Amino acid sequence: MNIYLNNRFEKFEPDSMTISEIMEAKSYTFRMLVVKLNGNLIQKSQYAVIEVKEGDKLDIIHLVSGG
């Protein structure tokens, strides 16, 4: 599938993947994250449930301390 991940075009082999699987594939290991799929906020409990499909827009925001 082809998706937009953080505003960049990305290609993954499977036709669909959960958000958790995408995080693992991309080695996103930050503890503090905010995830939006097609403009909708996704709760953490749904990361392993919701499937990302062809053409989806996925934003995974990494939050780090400092300010």
Next chain:
Amino acid sequence: MVTLHFDLEDMSKALIGIAGAGGLGSNVAAILVRSGIDSLVLADFDIVEKGNLNRQFYFDDQIGLPKVEALLENLSRIAPSVQIDANLTRVTPENAAQLFGRCDIVVEAFDDASQKEWFIEFMLAQFPEMPLVCASGLSGTQVQRSGNLYVVGDQFTETFAADAANSHAGSVETDASFSAADASASAATYDIAPRVSIIAALQAETALNILKEKDLL
């Protein structure tokens, strides 16, 4: 209209909320007021400590004052006409909607990543139409946009300022603890003032651009 000077009639009537009045929030507030923003909602529970003066918009003679009180004073010295709703409180899921629900834009200006996380999730869930300008990572000058969410910073570089440990404990800093904390952190954070200032300036610029787009300037 955008102003580079102070004429009362040119001040924008937009209301901007700033969550946190530390290194990011205090500097964002100053830049917005200099840019003609007349009305702000501020919220912070902390007091001014000596260790804050390496990057925050406060002065030595304000040590011990609540930050929102000191900031109100300093912003009023830039523009006496400013109308500041200054809230001496920790922002929590219980009070966030009441504090910021009526704002045109909210700027997230917390230090701690976990605080940033719940606040962003809360605001996106409660106020999906409200632009939210956040900061994550005090290096780089990226601005990532996701709908009404704007994230300034590299989303990677963690920064711990000289006074972080004391601020988190919520305690008043003594002279002794300041010198120890300052000495231990100074090597790692020699450039904390420019880094925080740059990110704060980008947050303020992003907020101003949103207001301009919405015809609120």
